Amino acid sequence: MINCLIVEDEPIARRGLLEHIEQIDFLNPVAECKNAIEAGKLLHGHQVDLIFLDIQMPRMSGIDFLKGLPNPPAIILTTAFSEYALTGYDLNVLDYLLKPIHFERFFKAVLKAQFYLNSLAKSVSEDGKPYFFIKSSHKIEKIVTAEVIYIEAMANYVIIHTTSRKHVAYISFKSIEALLPSKQFMKIHKSFIVALCAVQSIDNNKITLINQTLPIGNSYKFAVMNRIEHDLYKR
Incomplete structure (x- = not known):
């Protein structure tokens, strides 16, 4: 089971991501946060394996939030603006989802996350x-x-x-x-x-x-x- 966190300031986008997550049996939604400040506090008390992170948010962008994490979990960026894709990959994120996020593309991204997290398994x-x-x-x-x-x-x-x-x-x-x-x-x-x-x-x-x-x-x-x-x- 992959514990995931939604960090998104738009209510409709949060609801859409949650609906996608609930259709996949190996994803467990831990929480939804409206901004990076809430997400930072939540990470100190919860096990989170994967974050769906919006880039453009008030007070602190998703990029700045990610840069400030010393050991971030797996990250899938979400945004309405394709020009941020290169910046995201420079930060070693797993994938980049362009809004509106269709389920087929979402599923492909989480399969990549599952493969990456499973690669940490014992051998x-x-x-x-x-x-x-x-x-x-x-x-x-x-x-x-x-x-x-x-x-x-x-x-x-x-x-x-x-x-x-x-x-x-x-x-x-x-x-x-x-x-x-x-x-x-x-x-x-x-x-x-x-x-x-x-x-x-x-x-x-x-x-x-x-x-x-x-x-x-x-x-x-x-x-x-x-x-x-x-x-x-x-x-």
Whole structure:
């Protein structure tokens, strides 16, 4: 399921986009925003994979809004003016829809978005090492699963700490959790997922990894201890 956001100042255009979205079973409309200011606030508290972004809006244009996002989700621009197309592609957007937006053209754009987002799914390389892809800044980066130590949630993005470096990725915490094998990773807090092989010790409400100590959330403590004890007695 792709969580999408409509950012459009015209009520009729918003309604038209919503009607298109509701006809496609893999799209989930999270919200509709009348301007970029509303959209910026919403992104801090919601998981959004795809934005349908109008270019010409009051107070702040869609282009300026997009330039200000450090790690934007997938973007499909919408506008009544074709001269903005080149600017949009310079900003690495997925597609550009010219109003009025017909369903056939809309469907083609969202299929492109689905293919792009699915390309972030987990895979296995030729040497047998599982990996997955993330979007970091304007690049797609490969992360070897065995090199991940822990993952930290930060607003509308995550920080992936590996044995060699850290990666800032625009992906929801829930989505990154789904990419990780559950037998090798454990959620210990609403903001932290750790690799079991990196765990050095557990002391009360803290867990120590390689050169890092993290808190265990109160609501996760029972599950964490059960998981550790289960793995201990299996040996």
